[in-house]
Amino acid sequence: MEILVAILLGVLTASGVFLILRARTFSVVLGLTLLSHAVNLFLFSMGRLHTNAPAVIGEAAQHADPLPQALVLTAIVIGFAMTAFVVVLALRSVLELKNDHVDGVDKNEEPI
Amino acid sequence: MLLLILLLPLLFLPGPLLLRHAPRWAVGLASLPPLIAFILLLQLLPTVMQGQVLLYQFDWIPELGLSVALRLDALSALFALLITGIGVTVMYYAHHYFAGKPEAARFYTLILAFMAAMLGIVLAENLILMLIFWELTSLISFLLIGFYGNKQISRRGARLSLFITGGGGLALLGGIILIGQVVGSYQLTDILAARELIQNDSRFPWILGLILLGAFTKSAQFPFHLWLPHAMSAPTPVSAYLHSATMVKAGIFLLIRLFPVFSGHEAWFYWVAGIGVVTLLVGSFVAIFMHDMKGLLAYSTISHLGLITLLIGFGTHGALTVALFHLVNHALFKAPLFMMAGVVDKAAGTRDLRQVNGMAKHFPLLMILSFIPTAAMAGLPYLNGYFSKKLFIVESLNGPHSGMIATLIPILAILGAAFSVGYALRLFHNTFFNGKPVDLPNWPPKKPSNWTYAPLVFFAAACVILGLWPELMLHGLIAAAANAANVSSDLLIPATSAPHIVSYDLSVIQDHPWLSLISAVTFLGGLAMYSARKTLFAWHAKLPNLNAKDHFEKLMQTLIGWSQNAVHMVENGSLQRYVLYLLVTALVFTGWPLIGLDVWRGNRELMPIDAMTAGGIVLLAAMALAVSFLHHQRITALLFTGATGLFITIGFARFSAPDLALTQFSVEVMAIMIMMLALSFLPQTSPHESSRFRWSRDVIIASIAGIGVALLSFAVMTRPQSSISDYFLANSVSGGGGTNVVNVILVDFRGFDTLGEITVLAIAALAVFALTRNLRLKDRPNHQQNEYWNGFAESHPLFLRVLARPILPMALLVSAYIFLRGHNLPGGGFIAGLITAAALSLQYVACGIRWAHVRMLTQFRPLVGAGLLIAGTTGVGSLVFGKPFLTSWFGHFELPFIGEFELATALLFDLGVYVTVVGATLLILANMGRLMTIHGPGKEIG
Structure with missing residues (x-):
């Protein structure tokens, strides 16, 4: 299973990196979302993989590592806030620069 | 006393500037500090003449071997007397030189600062301290040479001198650090006694070379003498003081000070x-x-x-x-x-x-x-x-x-x-x-x-x-x-013995x-x-003109040209390129140490693969790939992104993280909603504009990053684990009063972290609020999407409207339940807050902002503040009981009909988290949502 999760992490990271290298703000937002999924999952996997072992005392014989889970939990919420922030930035830049190129200058297109 | 001598010029530093508009004689008071210092030194003179060494020590940063240590022996007394004595006459002379000129005040201030720095060099017992004063003299000398900054000749002369003496200062720093490493101390007393140690060390050539470089540049020795003639563009009192009596003697002083260490060596x-x-x-x-x-x-x-x-x-x-x-x-x-x-x-x-x-x-x-x-x-x-x-x-x-x-x-x-x-x-x-x-x-x-x-x-x-x-x-x-x-070392006289x-x-x-x-x-x-001067001059005139400053300027211009080109190449204003640099740098720095790893597969037992999970993972990977391949079709890519998030939720649930699954699920809903809202104002497609080269390059970089992360995580996951979590697992019930360890960590063990994190959340929400405040997205970018969106903009499907209303109380009940049980079972403030926010935003989606706002309170910003206040006050509360910040307390109570239940202050903290999350999330959603109503953006919400 570990090998599959590792490959998944690789694919998520690669897709995220590829997308944040694109020239349009929306692609970058999508890329950041995928990349934060990858990062969360990576942090989570640092506690190793466990099945049927929630970190609740008394619920199971074994317990998964609760610390990465606590870290990832807050990371998810903050990631959401940051996504919202980046999205608003993207909207703002479209409004003020009249295009959605990350460099603010669009060489190929008529201004929208 | 030593400190006073050193500080005297500094104490008077603001004087001349304050007295700028006072009568002339008042500015002349600036010659008082050197005079007083001179008299104080004379008073100490009989003592040091007998061979005594006066020391003053004040530990500044002892960990770095840095102390304000001063030393007055006959040598430093001689130099200090020269500095203050000549200083008095120069001050007096300057009084006439600058008679009635407005720049006199600036001159006095600078020259007093210089005097203090110079005294610092000769009085320092700690070599690092001496270096600090050494560099100060270079800097102040720069200002004094460039005193008439409106003249090009002054500016260039100042730059040349700073270049040479500053470079020498760097060399000196290297030499001093080497000495410190050899001797193990930066105190002169230790260093002067370590002659054999230093001369026999293999680094001796470096030490000698670097120290000499520092001394020679400062004292204008060939071939570093070139700066001194060009420093003559300074006002004459400066030349008389810095460039004949004091600063150039600093290098000589250094040579003499370290004389016992080096002399006798070939x-x-x-x-x-x-x-x-x-x-x-x-x-x-x-x-x-x-x-x-x-x-x-x-x-x-x-x-x-x-x-x-x-x-x-x-x-x-x-x-x-x-x-x-x-x-x-x-x-x-x-x-x-x-x-x-x-x-x-x-x-x-x-x-x-x-x-x-x-x-x-x-x-x-x-x-x-x-x-x-x-x-x-x-x-x-x-x-x-x-x-x-x-x-x-x-x-x-x-x-x-x-x-x-x-x-x-x-x-x-x-x-x-x-x-x-x-x-x-x-x-x-x-x-x-x-x-x-x-x-x-x-x-x-x-x-x-x-x-x-x-x-x-x-x-x-x-x-x-x-x-x-x-x-x-x-x-x-x-x-x-x-x-x-x-x-x-053999001649060292104890301070008390006969001179x-x-x-x-x-x-x-x-x-x-x-x-x-x-x-x-x-x-x-x-x-x-x-x-025979006529003949000599005629002969000299025929020699090629070697003007150091011109060559230096040419060199400087070339260097500036190079650095400009380099900056333009790196910093060309393209964010796309900066991201590339960042990623490549990160790859190089993380990849480099990984290359040395021989064994990727650790010896931890692998988890067996079951068909269902494997299928899910393959599907997830396929969707992530689909996002990047289909990103030109934005709405499709967005839907795939949402699906990716949902599958990750399932993944968390599968691998024993119920809290994460709940959180991810509720966040995912709202994140996709926000991106949907934004997409309605953006172009619906991305153009195919990347060149073939750029596309392949990015694919390669992305692949390297992906493979690197995959290998790294595989290497970690297959190795046995030792974690500090055992402590949390063992103490969760007894110390935190909860069985859900993840929640106990959040609200108790690492409560301070959580407080920081909800603060970040609050700040992000406020930033979104501020950015949307004056955002006037008048029309959607172009027609094609108007056709696309028009059908949906204001129509709220009856089915959804009817269903949303009864869902709200049920959802609130669920979130209350999730919140209360959070300490012992999956749940807690974060998750409950997200569920509440999702339930409320459903009302927006189903019935529109206007409808919702008539029926609900929208003071989201005060809500965010209140949440932070509750969490912070709970933490401060523990201080009242004499416990460290954020210590939690819990107890068990018996109530009739309900039975035993537990109360913990951590619950109160969690309430703060809950309120902050609800407030922040709704602040974001409502303000983004209002942008797209058909009646225009309207007033800000919250």
Whole structure:
């Protein structure tokens, strides 16, 4: 299973990196979302993989590592806030620069 | 007391600026601090003359070996007296030089700061501290040379000097750190006693080279002398003080201070004496050809510094004594000559020796007063320069060297002495006689007040007194200073024992009766050279013009050009490219150490693969790939992104993280909603614009990143784990009063982290609020999407509207339940807050903002604040009970009908988290949502 999760992490990271290298703000937002999924999952996997072992005392014989889970939990919420922030930035830049190129200058297109 | 001496100039620092508009005499108060410091030093003088060393220590950063440690022995006392004593006269002189000029205040402030830095160098006991003052003198000197910043010549001269002395300072830093590593201490007391240790260390060549580089650049030794002549664009008091008496002597001071460590080593003799003799000859030779009075004096200073360096290089005690003696003499005759040049410059409007002639008629007093220092410089009898020059020749004969060098050095020394007679004659005769003035800008020359001459009188008297009774100094302070400088480990005298001062034996002069003959020869040689000046000048004019400053400027321009190109190449304004740099840098720095990893597969037992999970993972990976391949079709890519998030939720649930699953699920819903909202204002497709090259390059980078992360996570996951979580698992129930360890960590063990994180959340929400505040997205970008979206914009499907209303109370109930059980079962403030926010935003989606706002409170910003306040107050509450911040407390209670239940202060903290999350999420959603209503954005919400 570990090998599959590792490959998944690789694919998520690669897709995220590829997308944040694109020239349009929306692609970058999508890329950041995928990349934060990858990062969360990576942090989570640092506690190793466990099945049927929630970190609740008394619920199971074994317990998964609760610390990465606590870290990832807050990371998810903050990631959401940051996504919202980046999205608003993207909207703002479209409004003020009249295009959605990350460099603010669009060489190929008529201004929208 | 030592600290007071050091701080005196600094205490008066703001004075001149405050008194800028006060009468002239008030600004003159600036000469008080050096005067007081001078008197304080004189008071301490008898003690240090006996060979005692006064120390003052204040630990500053002991971990770095850095302390404010001061040391006053006879050597530092000699230098400190020079600095403050000459300082007083320069202040007095400057008072007349800057009479009535507005820049006087700035000058006094800078010169006082410089004085403090200079005193710091000579009084420092800690080498690092000394370096700090050393660099300060370079910086203040930069400001003083560039005092007239509106003139290009000043700016360039200042830049050249900063470049050379600053570079030397860096070398010195390296040398000092090496010494510190060898000796294990930066205190001078330890270092001076570690001669053997340092000389036998394999790093000795580096230490010596770097320290000498620092000293030579500061003291304008060949080939670093080039900055000094260009520093003459400074006001004359600055030249008189910094560039003849003090700053250039800092390098000499360093050589003498470290004399016990280095002297006697062969390399020390060859380098120090060698550079010294070259500097002596080059300086005195070039000086003859200088037409600028101050330029001539600058080169003369260079040659005298070379002479002192040469003496230090001999490494004998006698030579060291003579070096100190000449250092004092040089300060005494060079400072008044600079002042004379300043007076003439101000009176005549130029200091070009081709124009300034025959001044004796206009300034008879000045002529007499400057004759004495000039004659001292040339080494005429009965003046101080006479003795130092004679002793110099004696020492060059008695040097430790043998063979060819033994004959060569005295010859070169005599040659240098002849040159110095030549330029002294040129300066004096040319200025005061030599026919009539030529085209003076100011005619007739303005006579300065006679009070201006007071410092000149003082210096002339000093030159005569030391010329008649040299033993006053030689057997007094100089002998004590030489002894203090030359403490070798075997010669170290305990401070309390009887003074043991080796005085210089003046009878050597009697031993060499032909010395007077040599003096006469040098004088005649100089005279001959001056008489033949026309021929010499003609010859000199034919030499190629080597102007250091021009070459330096050219070099600077080239360097600036290069760096501009480099900056433009790297920083071209393209964010896309910056992201690339960041990613590649991250890859290189994380990838580099990973290359060395041989075993990727650890020895932890792998989890078996089941078909269902494997299928899910493959599907998830496929969707992530789909996002990047289909990103041109934005809505499709967005839907795939949402699906990716949902699958990750399932993944968390599958791998024993119920809390994460719940959180991810509720966040995912709202994140996709926000992106949907945004997409309605953005183009619906991304153009295919990446070139083939860029596309392949990005695919390669992305693949490397992906493979790297995959390998790294595989390597970690297959290795056995040891985690600090065992502590949390063991103490969760007993210490935190909850069985859900994830939640207990969040609200209790790592409560401070959580407090920080909800603060970040709150700030992000406020930033979104602020950015959307004035956002006026009047029309959607283009028509195609208007067609696309128009059908949905205001129509709220009946089915959803009907269903949303009963869902709200149910959802709130669920979130309350999730919140309350969070301490013991999956749930908690974060998750409950997200569920509440999702339920409320469903009302927006189903019925529209206007409908919702009539029916709900929308003070989201106060809500966010309240949440933070609750969480923070809970934390502070534990302080009331004398416990550390955020300590939690819990207890069990019995209630009728309900049974036993638990109350924990952590629940209160979690309530703060809950409120913050609800407030922040709704603040974001509502303000983004209002942008897209058909009635326009409307007022801000929250």
